[in-house]
Amino acid sequence: MAEKRYLLALDAGGTMTDTFAVDQEGKFVLGKSLTNPENEAFSYIASVEDAARSWGMTSADIHQRALSSTYTGTTMLNILLTRTGSKVGLLITRGFVDMPLMERSLTWLGQSYEDILHQQLHEHNPWLVQPEHVKEVTERISVGSFYMQHHYMPGTVVIPLVEDEVRQGVSELLDQGIEVIGILTIGSYVNPIHEKRMAEIAREVVKQRGVDISVVASHEICSLPNENERLKTLLFQCYVAEIGRKKLLSVEGAAKKEGYDYDLLTLLSYGAAASIRYPKLCEAVVSGPVGGLLGGRIVAALLGRPNLICCDLGGTTFDAGLIAAGLLLVNKEPDFAGHRLRLPMVSIDSIGAGTGTVIHVDEATKRINLGPESAGSAVGTCYVYPDITIGDIDLILGYLNEDYFLGGKVKLNKERALQMLKERLAEPLGQDVYDVSSKVLDLLHSQMCDHLSSMLLSKGLNPAEFTLLTYGGSGPLHVWGLDRGLMLGAVLMVPWAAAFSAFGCAAAEYFHRYDKAVTFFLTPDMIDDVKMYQAMGLSAAWQELEQRGYEELEREGIPREQVHFRHGISARYIGQISTWEAPVQKGRVENIEDLNRVIESFEKVYTTIYPAAARFPQAGYQITEVYVEAIGEKIKPVIPRYPLKDKEAAHEAYKGQREAYMDGKWTKFDIWEMDLLQAGNRIDGPAIIEHP
Structure with a gap:
């Protein structure tokens, strides 16, 4: 058997599929191929082959010696956008049959500010489940109230489950040719007893009918309040995840055909690596951009720069996220493709901007508009x-x-591009083709700068305190425009910028995350005995989630002694709408000092994001959720350190000069080959540093 010594990580974007391959000494090479949306297995192998060539090997050589392979991309997003998901059936609490159609009236998600103001432009998303495939079931469990002394206690069965309605509903769905059955009861996040029984009955009926159909209950996917967002998350699991899993299995099959021995991994939306057989695969609905922020966090720690703006500019989108005080910001109710979900997702703000963005010219108004279409891997x-x-x-x-x-693998036609830009851009506007093209870049850069400014200023953050890290296939190419438009503390790039998101995937920890809703109010006048009575619920919730982590990771081949945990809370001041996530040092509250440290962890995070003057401890504290991250051991890349060389670069790295148009004139730029530059070399501008 070949010695296992390599680590693979791939990021399949809309234009390129990037490979980051690492050996046992931490040395790495990069690979690229054009993304093939119709056959991702093909572009996966092609990209690995390109990386292997740098070591004088083949993709099969790498796979036979690989310890792990992590693959991220847009598989699930493509399923959603192309409407090619599973045929879903839904069992839901009686009285809520129209909830999948109403969508809590969030018909404006993803629209620009101008479009939000026009009601006639608001549209519901295409249905993830057809109305005739939603069946009502009589049941009800109390979820509690602010006026607890006058209400049922949380988790109390108010209306018993009518099991015959479950059997009838499942039978009708099977007769309608359903491929996946989802189950949601309104109070399952407090007490899942009815959902568990409904799932048992559904699986019994499915078994009796002799069909291969998945049954998914909401408490298995999202045991949290907010039933509309919880329903959307359940429907994503049913509609998108199971089909997406099959596509990922085809990529895994291509790797195993070349000798890969293990499960293919993917990246979850909160930054964890997990097997593609992970039950809650809907958490991987967005994975590629997350890798860049994970890589950014490593770079931030390595360089001692805790405040980082991470910007991924590719051929299709401009994705930006923040690392503040070394922490990744996590959104508990993210908006994704017009849907509001209830799952943890690293906060990433995206706009349709990239080198593949299509340019439109309105000849009547003489206006230039960018996008939203993108050429993707077709370039232009x-x-x-x-x-x-x-x-x-x-x-x-x-x-x-x-x-x-x-x-040099792809030949571009400069003459054709010049001719098309003259005909479709310069001549309709009556301007010089080079001058107006430069203005289009100014427009692109201003949109990206506005996006970053609003992201920072809306959180009360000072751009001058942040370092800009740009990556992606086009990030370093356009960083000069961002630097001009923003008053930043510093600008940073890495030599492997094109595959930086893949690097983040390689560095991701292998862990599962579990969230649970809790009821916890802490007011200034509350006595310690009442505080500690509530704190018992925090400890019990953490312990329950730890047990789930042990069980799931054991099923994936990771023994208990190799599992450790991180704990945290989601909290807010009483009266606030939003909550903030805070890690805690200890996953148990055994005395009042432990409880005070839990509250201090929330205060630390809150004052990292907002000014200290925004604190409001007099209102009291509300903890709405607790979470546990169960972490298993996994090999990671090591960033090597190099001795500094002379400031003057080697003559072999210099490739000559080329004229480029900037600031309204043609200027001679020195051209350098990046792979031949060494640590400590200084390149004075104007210069262009090229990399294959």
């Missing part, structure tokens, strides 16, 4: 796309080398 008219794009402009202005795209 310089390659195989019919419309002009930002990539065409980068090429004609001299920023891109037509003979060195993907290291």
Whole structure:
């Protein structure tokens, strides 16, 4: 058997599939291929093959010696957008049959501010479950109240479950050809007894009918309040995740055909690596951009820069996230593709901007609009796309080398790009093609700068206290425009910027996260005995989640002695709407000092995000949820340290000069090969550093 010594991580974006391959000494190489949305297994193997070539190996050589392979991408998003998900049936508490259609009236999610103001532009999402496939079941469990002394206690069965309605509903769904059955009761986050019984009955009926159909209960996926968002999360698991799992299994199959021995891993939306057989695969609905923030957190710690703006600019989107005081911000109710979900997701703000962004010209108003369409891996008219794009402009202005795209594997047509930009951009506006192209880049940069400014200022953060880290296939190419438009503390890039998200995937921990709703109020005048009575619920919840972590990781082959935990809470001041997540040092509250430290952890996070003057301890505290992260051991890449060389770069790294258009004139730029530069070299501008 071949010695296992390599680690693979791949990020499949809309344009490129990037590979980050690491050996046992922490040395790494990069690989790239154009993404093939119709056959992701093909672009996966092609990208690994490109990386293996740097070591004089083949993709099969790497797979036979690989300890793990992590694959992220847009598989599930594509399923959602192309409406190719599973045929879903739903059992729900009587009286809530229209909830999947109403969507809590969140018909404006993802729209621009201008469109939000126009009610006629608001539209419901296409249904994830058809109305005729929703069956009501009589049952009800109390979820408690602020006026507890006048109400049922939380978890009390108010209306018993009518089991015959469950059997009838499941039978009708099977007759309708349903492929996945979801189950949601309104009070299951407090007491899942009815949901568990409904799932048992459904699985019995499915077994009796002899069909292979998954049954998913909401408490298995999301044991949290907010039934609309919980329902959306359940429907994502039913509609998207099971089909997505099959596509990921096809990628795994391609790897195993070459000798890979283990489960393919993917990245969950809160930054954990997990097997593609993970039960809550809906948590991987967005994975690629998360890798960049994980990599950014490692770089922040390595360089001692706790405040980082991480920007991923590729061919399709501009994704930005913050690391503040070394912490990743996690959104507990993220908006995704027009849906509001109830699952933890690293806070990432995205706009449709990239080198594949299509340029539109309105000849009547003489206005230029960017997007929302993107050429993706088709690049622009310089390659195989019919419309002009930002990539065409980068090429004609001299920023891109037509003979060195993907290291020369893809040949770009500069003359065609110039001709198309003249016909479709310059002539309709009556301007010089190079001057107006430069203005289009200014427009792109201003949109990205506005996006970053609003993201920072809305949180009360000072841009001057943050370092900008840019990566992605186009990030370093356009960082000069961001630097000009923002008053930042510093700008940072890495040599492997194109595969930086894949690097973050390789560095991701293998862990599962579990959340549980709790009821905890702490007022200034509350006596210690009442505080500690409530604190018992925190400890019990943490212990319950730890047990789930042990059981799931054991099923995935990780023994208990290799599992450790991180604990945390979601809290707010009483009266606030939003909650903030805070890690705690100890997952038990055994005395009043432990409880005070839990509250102090919330205060620390709150004052990291907002000014200290925004504190309001006089209102009291409410803890709404607790979480546990169960972590298993996993190999990770090591960033090597290099001795500093001379400031003057080696002559072999210099490739000559090329004229590029910037600031209204043509200027000669020195051209350098990045792989031949060494630590300590200083390159004075104007210069372009190329990398295959």
